[in-house]
Amino acid sequence: MIKGNRICELLGTEYPLLQGGMAWVANASLAAGVSNAGGLGVIAAASTPPDILEQEILKARSLTDRPFGLNIMLMSQTAPDALELAVKHQIPVVTTGAGSPGRVLERLKPLGTTVIPVIASVAQARRVEKQGADAVVAEGAEAGGHIGELTSMVLTPQVVDAVKIPVVMAGGVADGRGVAAAFALGAEGVQLGTRFICCDECTVHDNFKQAVLNARDRSTAVTGARTGHPIRCLRNKLTMEFEKLDERMASIEELEKLGTGRLRAAVVDGDVEWGSLMAGQSAAMVSEILPAKVILEELFSSAREVLERISGSCDPA
Numbered sequence: 204m205i206k207g208n209r210i211c212e213l214l215g216t217e218y219p220l221l222q223g224g225m226a227w228v229a230n231a232s233l234a235a236g237v238s239n240a241g242g243l244g245v246i247a248a249a250s251t252p253p254d255i256l257e258q259e260i261l262k263a264r265s266l267t268d269r270p271f272g273l274n275i276m277l278m279s280q281t282a283p284d285a286l287e288l289a290v291k292h293q294i295p296v297v298t299t300g301a302g303s304p305g306r307v308l309e310r311l312k313p314l315g316t317t318v319i320p321v322i323a324s325v326a327q328a329r330r331v332e333k334q335g336a337d338a339v340v341a342e343g344a345e346a347g348g349h350i351g352e353l354t355s356m357v358l359t360p361q362v363v364d365a366v367k368i369p370v371v372m373a374g375g376v377a378d379g380r381g382v383a384a385a386f387a388l389g390a391e392g393v394q395l396g397t398r399f400i401c402c403d404e405c406t407v408h409d410n411f412k413q414a415v416l417n418a419r420d421r422s423t424a425v426t427g428a429r430t431g432h433p434i435r436c437l438r439n440k441l442t443m444e445f446e447k448l449d450e451r452m453a454s455i456e457e458l459e460k461l462g463t464g465r466l467r468a469a470v471v472d473g474d475v476e477w478g479s480l481m482a483g484q485s486a487a488m489v490s491e492i493l494p495a496k497v498i499l500e501e502l503f504s505s506a507r508e509v510l511e512r513i514s515g516s517c518d519p520a
Contacts, residue, residue: 379505
């Protein structure tokens, strides 16, 4: 544990790192792998039926004796079920996204659960702090999946200045330089999603992993802005079709129909042409598949080297 780091103290982890709650990707295998490596692994509830989600929670408990978390996507119809499972199984940390976490905080805070909402604006950060959040994840538009408008570079320091609770930076972090940048901006931890797609413990289809490894700096696209839920994915035939529908101002119903089932197609079936390959811009910095333990060790050893080098270069002659 990094001495004096509030995120490590909140999570009970060796490193101030959360693994992103990626739908269909963040299962028990990945969550346990990241937790065993010293970070906080997170299972994504997403729209998972409660019986299957409970199996994942129990599986994670069998794979690790370290803390792990549960991500609840509040816009999902199964969010109430996920909340009750968090209560039943005394999940130590819950992250939330896509909605107001008020009900989650009311239900879990009296039980001692650490609740960390993912936010995309200063106003959201202030609101959830007042509601009782223990920390916030400030997620920039560089991230994969559902995103906001502001980049991590401008969102993180503004959120740090606006709240007293610890801030975790997400979006665009894939190596030690990104971790160092997060700390330089005032964050006390990082959340990574895309980097963990190319992790030994991640069970996504090999085609998906290879698509991330093949990514370049302009390989992602943002689709679905008109639906009110923009999503960043790797470019493929699906994103091109979304762009065509947008050009002819297709109905929201058409857009939503096109997206139905596409994430599962990518993650489970390995459809890299018509599947939704949710990944952030940091995919271009992912070059190999490694065990979670190696990824975390390299992230933080590299971050220390970067911060030491910067500190030395800033000392007056």
